[in-house]
Amino acid sequence: MAERVKRAGLRPTRQRVSLARLLFNGDDKHVTAEQLHKEAKDADLPVSLATVYNTLNQFTEVGLLREVVVEPGRSYFDTNIHDHHHFYYQDDGSLQDIPGEQVRLAELPQAPDGTRVDRVDVIVRVRRNG
Incomplete structure (x- = not known):
């Protein structure tokens, strides 16, 4: 280490x-x-x-x-620094990975002048049934 x-x-x-x-x-x-x-x-x-x-x-x-x-x-x-997104379980505050290829964005807005898009993070908020 x-x-x-x-x-x-x-x-x-x-x-x-x-x-x-x-x-x-x-x-x-x-x-x-x-x-x-x-x-x-x-x-x-x-x-x-x-x-x-x-x-x-x-x-x-x-x-x-x-x-x-x-x-x-x-x-x-x-600790996973590779391309991926997350499910966020609002019930208990836990996260679960979503592989990057399972999220598709049709279009991103143009970045403001003098900037570039560094990465896109998608957090899908879910609740357990019951």
Whole structure:
């Protein structure tokens, strides 16, 4: 993990490497800062919530994570950085990936002058029946 953090252009501090292990060992996942902080505490990693937020934002800036904003003040960090979208379960706040090729957009508006479209994120909000 230290090498992965270093290749991304970040200094592989103990806390960054420890959080990277929690994030990138295993399947892709969506986590909030609070969820990752709890995972770190459960794993006896001494890290503050502020450090978790800073690390998640740094990992996002260098392309190790994608931030998915589901509503104002509520973000998830996604370890799957490839082209895809999300179902957002409003009942419990969980996310599920939708492969990119399953969402088709007929047309995008022209980007404002001096800008370009970087990426398109589609969040389909669903509720479970019953």
